[in-house]
Amino acid sequence: MLEIIIATHGPLAKGLLQTAEMFFGDIKGVSTLSLQPEDSPEDFQIRLKELLLKIDEEKEIVILTDLKGGTPYNQSVLTKSNLKPKKIEVLSGVNVTMLMDGINQQMLGISINKAVESILKEAKDGIFVFEEQASTNTDGDDDF
Numbered sequence: 001m002l003e004i005i006i007a008t009h010g011p012l013a014k015g016l017l018q019t020a021e022m023f024f025g026d027i028k029g030v031s032t033l034s035l036q037p038e039d040s041p042e043d044f045q046i047r048l049k050e051l052l053l054k055i056d057e058e059k060e061i062v063i064l065t066d067l068k069g070g071t072p073y074n075q076s077v078l079t080k081s082n083l084k085p086k087k088i089e090v091l092s093g094v095n096v097t098m099l100m101d102g103i104n105q106q107m108l109g110i111s112i113n114k115a116v117e118s119i120l121k122e123a124k125d126g127i128f129v130f131e132e133q134a135s136t137n138t139d140g141d142d143d144f
Helices: 012-024 041-056 071-082 096-108 112-125
Strands: 003-007 030-035 060-064 090-091
Touching: 003 012, 003 041, 003 071, 003 096, 012 030, 012 096, 030 041, 030 071, 030 096, 041 071, 060 071, 060 096, 060 112, 071 090, 090 112, 096 112
Parallel strands: 003 030, 003 060, 060 090
Antiparallel strands: none
8 A cells, every 4th residue: 555755844744635625535555754944854854764664565655845955845855765675666746636636546555556646647737827718608607
């Protein structure tokens, strides 16, 4: 089974999880880890490692981070390297679409490789600019 960790600066991780819970209800297998202003990178890495070691050895883990090159991302990559043979993938740019797709993949029991592929596709597909087009709709209903 897939485990998901949302690792971000400040309260973003908890906010993303709370948003996902509006759609899914209580969610199992998803944890949050927040870097606070008073935390050093080492403090964050210690908490991340403790969290990862609590997860069963057989489980595959996706870590969704907010910013490539930021402390949560960097420490996740370093910790992944130190915890082999655990199967861990680290992604950056977390948003609601990525998290919700990750939860869907988790619920379906999809392997980590396929889950990551799907999460990245959904993330890219979920970002777009709305372009208003001339409509022939004259009935007053909004059609999106």
